[in-house]
Amino acid sequence: MLNFEFYNPTRIVFGQGRYNDLDRLIPPHARVLVLFGGESARKNGTLDMVYQGLGKRHVESFGGIEPNPTYETLMKAVEQVRANRLDYLLAVGGGSVIDGTKFVAAAVFASGDPWEILLSHGANVKQALPFGTVLTLPATGSEMNSGSVITRSDIKAKLFFTNACVFPQFSLLDPTRSYSLPPRQLANGIVDAYTHVMEQYLTYPVNALVQDRFAEGLLSTLIEIGPRVLANPQDYDLQANFMWTATLALNGLIGAGVPQDWATHMIGHELTALYGLDHAQTLAIVLPAMLNERKADKRVKLMQYAERVWGLKEGSEEARIDAAITRTREFFESLGVQTRLSGYGIDAEAIPPVLKQLESHGMVHLGEHRSVDLDVSRKVLEACL
Amino acid sequence: MLNFEFYNPTRIVFGQGRYNDLDRLIPPHARVLVLFGGESARKNGTLDMVYQGLGKRHVESFGGIEPNPTYETLMKAVEQVRANRLDYLLAVGGGSVIDGTKFVAAAVFASGDPWEILLSHGANVKQALPFGTVLTLPATGSEMNSGSVITRSDIKAKLFFTNACVFPQFSLLDPTRSYSLPPRQLANGIVDAYTHVMEQYLTYPVNALVQDRFAEGLLSTLIEIGPRVLANPQDYDLQANFMWTATLALNGLIGAGVPQDWATHMIGHELTALYGLDHAQTLAIVLPAMLNERKADKRVKLMQYAERVWGLKEGSEEARIDAAITRTREFFESLGVQTRLSGYGIDAEAIPPVLKQLESHGMVHLGEHRSVDLDVSRKVLEACL
Numbered sequence: 001m002l003n004f005e006f007y008n009p010t011r012i013v014f015g016q017g018r019y020n021d022l023d024r025l026i027p028p029h030a031r032v033l034v035l036f037g038g039e040s041a042r043k044n045g046t047l048d049m050v051y052q053g054l055g056k057r058h059v060e061s062f063g064g065i066e067p068n069p070t071y072e073t074l075m076k077a078v079e080q081v082r083a084n085r086l087d088y089l090l091a092v093g094g095g096s097v098i099d100g101t102k103f104v105a106a107a108v109f110a111s112g113d114p115w116e117i118l119l120s121h122g123a124n125v126k127q128a129l130p131f132g133t134v135l136t137l138p139a140t141g142s143e144m145n146s147g148s149v150i151t152r153s154d155i156k157a158k159l160f161f162t163n164a165c166v167f168p169q170f171s172l173l174d175p176t177r178s179y180s181l182p183p184r185q186l187a188n189g190i191v192d193a194y195t196h197v198m199e200q201y202l203t204y205p206v207n208a209l210v211q212d213r214f215a216e217g218l219l220s221t222l223i224e225i226g227p228r229v230l231a232n233p234q235d236y237d238l239q240a241n242f243m244w245t246a247t248l249a250l251n252g253l254i255g256a257g258v259p260q261d262w263a264t265h266m267i268g269h270e271l272t273a274l275y276g277l278d279h280a281q282t283l284a285i286v287l288p289a290m291l292n293e294r295k296a297d298k299r300v301k302l303m304q305y306a307e308r309v310w311g312l313k314e315g316s317e318e319a320r321i322d323a324a325i326t327r328t329r330e331f332f333e334s335l336g337v338q339t340r341l342s343g344y345g346i347d348a349e350a351i352p353p354v355l356k357q358l359e360s361h362g363m364v365h366l367g368e369h370r371s372v373d374l375d376v377s378r379k380v381l382e383a384c385l
Numbered sequence: 386m387l388n389f390e391f392y393n394p395t396r397i398v399f400g401q402g403r404y405n406d407l408d409r410l411i412p413p414h415a416r417v418l419v420l421f422g423g424e425s426a427r428k429n430g431t432l433d434m435v436y437q438g439l440g441k442r443h444v445e446s447f448g449g450i451e452p453n454p455t456y457e458t459l460m461k462a463v464e465q466v467r468a469n470r471l472d473y474l475l476a477v478g479g480g481s482v483i484d485g486t487k488f489v490a491a492a493v494f495a496s497g498d499p500w501e502i503l504l505s506h507g508a509n510v511k512q513a514l515p516f517g518t519v520l521t522l523p524a525t526g527s528e529m530n531s532g533s534v535i536t537r538s539d540i541k542a543k544l545f546f547t548n549a550c551v552f553p554q555f556s557l558l559d560p561t562r563s564y565s566l567p568p569r570q571l572a573n574g575i576v577d578a579y580t581h582v583m584e585q586y587l588t589y590p591v592n593a594l595v596q597d598r599f600a601e602g603l604l605s606t607l608i609e610i611g612p613r614v615l616a617n618p619q620d621y622d623l624q625a626n627f628m629w630t631a632t633l634a635l636n637g638l639i640g641a642g643v644p645q646d647w648a649t650h651m652i653g654h655e656l657t658a659l660y661g662l663d664h665a666q667t668l669a670i671v672l673p674a675m676l677n678e679r680k681a682d683k684r685v686k687l688m689q690y691a692e693r694v695w696g697l698k699e700g701s702e703e704a705r706i707d708a709a710i711t712r713t714r715e716f717f718e719s720l721g722v723q724t725r726l727s728g729y730g731i732d733a734e735a736i737p738p739v740l741k742q743l744e745s746h747g748m749v750h751l752g753e754h755r756s757v758d759l760d761v762s763r764k765v766l767e768a769c770l
Binding site for chain 2: 001003004005006007008009010011012013016017018162207208209210213214216217218220221224225237240241244245248253255261
């Protein structure tokens with residue numbers, strides 16, 4: 001097991017309709033900015049319940065945070081916070097709204113250009129506004145971690161930052177909030193959570209037995225419930241298991257004491273920034289190709305994955321590994337998520353710009369061995385066609 | 386899944402020899418009381434490394450905290466803290482030292498008799514001194530939770546309290562600190578961690594898929610490494626897995642959103658208080674008898690346990706359940722821990738005093754269904770003979 005430090009102070013409040021808990025979770029004299037995305041949070045009643053839970057506090061709203069939240073939009077929220085001396089943020093939405101709120105929380109205190117927060121990957125963040133979240137879409141795990149991914153439209157850049165100052169103080173997880181999500185968003189969430197686990201699990205063995213068992217438990221659960229969530233989106237227990245699984249997939253626990261990969265995510269980010277694919281679509285495309293290209297590096301864990309997650313115990317090692325990768329691809333496809341660039345009308349001409357972006361963002365030594373250079377990325381992308 | 390709230394702000398610093406990290410983890414002007422048990426922490430060098438890590442801070446020591454730490458001893462530490470205006474505690478030891486430190490941290494602020502903390506099970510705790518821990522014995526999970534069990538010698542009472550004020554601020558987990566533990570303590574630790582998982586897992590199903598998978602992962606890991614840790618106590622990876630497993634067994638995670646039992650623990654506490662058995666010995670005695678007595682209540686989860694943890698898929702349901710309970714007993718015995726009262730020279734005459742103590746401590750509606758009354762406890766104890 002590798003040395004590690006694990007710290008996660010986010011309080012999880014889990015269950016249906018616990019909006020009155022907001023009153024105890026947020027300071028009584030807080031001046032609150034509620035941040036949200038499109039109109040679904042209003043239409044399905046979540047915002048109303050949130051406002052009611054906030055009681056007599058001074059509350060303002062900021063809507064319109066996009067999927068892949070942009071610097072440009074979020075800076076308007078920063079202005080509102082500064083102008084009206086707001087001191088508490090409440091994100092109501094999925095990973096995009098929560099990631100955006102983290103950026104706002106940190107950017108309010110930035111002395112120079114807040115885009116530096118992304119360029120430094122969070123190293124220059126010293127302070128952030130306190131905030132909580134009301135999760136409406138299980139997927140990213142942002143509700144219980146200190147990471148955030150922000151897009152800048154003008155330069156087509158999608159970069160991450162992480163800093164302990166932007167752990168949510170609390171996250172209210174109400175599985176019924178996902179009942180009305182469209183199938184595409186549910187499917188994306190399942191793929192996203194699955195890939196988060198894979199980035200931390202499918203590397204090389206370091207004898208971290210519990211981390212492996214936990215990761216395998218999360219993967220097995222997603223395989224078990226994924227298609228059922230799509231078929232029965234109003235089943236409380238299915239949504240509850242999906243929501244808690246997605247949160248645990250990226251709250252630092254299964255990544256503590258093990259090597260991590262994240263090359264699939266970094267390449268995926270560039271595909272979204274350049275061609276507008278959903279985040280999870282990029283993961284569904286890149287992950288199977290990535291595993292296949294780097295079979296040698298990942299051999300031992302691929303064997304373990306094949307056996308423990310997919311129950312593949314027969315045949316040659318090569319056959320079992322290939323079957324496990326195929327099963328992964330088929331699982332994503334079974335959720336209705338295409339796993340080839342061609343499925344989204346993207347051809348080989350798209351590859352050089354992605355490589356150029358990776359280079360310009362310093363993403364030239366990716367993966368658990370830092371061995372995913374531009375040549376490997378090119379091979380992976382070619383295998384994604 | 387049941388509604389839940391999960392909050393655990395303890396920072397885990399994991400790895401060999403990270404004592405210099407104490408300097409960053411503890412405020413620079415803290416006046417520190419280092420609490421420890423017997424002489425082993427001094428003999429094996431842990432205390433020296435701790436003192437060095439604390440640098441130029443004002444540091445005092447308080448040794449002699451017993452296994453099953455007593456109110457009487459701990460009140461002397463409370464006096465020392467008050468007399469010398471100490472403001473930070475550092476527990477160096479296993480669960481007894483850490484539990485004792487939690488009591489000291491809370492008792493310093495008690496207005497009346499600090500024993501009230503135990504009688505209220507922590508409900509009356511409003512404030513506690515900040516403290517960290519340096520763990521030397523994997524077992525209780527106290528290093529990452531807010532619970533504590535304290536014994537009062539004069540009235541032979543062993544009671545618990547829990548309060549969010551007594552989460553350790555940090556715990557330094559150095560697997561090499563367990564290298565010199567005697568086999569009995571290692572075996573006790575394995576049994577203790579195993580039983581902690583069982584108290585949260587082996588109840589009735591509530592469709593909490595991830596909690597079940599995580600619990601099964603911890604149990605499988607303990608079964609895999611238990612005998613190997615005893616045979617190779619200086620194997621870093623084995624001790625690292627044991628230490629992290631024991632921490633995760635009782636940090637609130639696997640118990641979030643599921644029913645919990647704890648009847649085995651409550652009966653075990655009385656056996657320790659009256660007859661001086663090691664805590665883990667009492668668990669090894671009571672757990673198999675408890676599972677057997679309450680087979681009907683626990684049927685579905687016993688079947689799942691039999692299949693997923695012990696791989697028992699053949700034979701009648703009854704046979705598989707019996708085999709799983711037998712395997713559990715054999716696992717404890719394989720570690721050298723006796724699982725019958727008779728193995729410790731205790732006979733049927735011991736039972737009535739235990740029942741009397743349970744009654745006087747209000748332990749008359751135990752278990753996940755509150756169905757373990759004195760009659761059930763009596764049957765369980767008779768099956769322990």
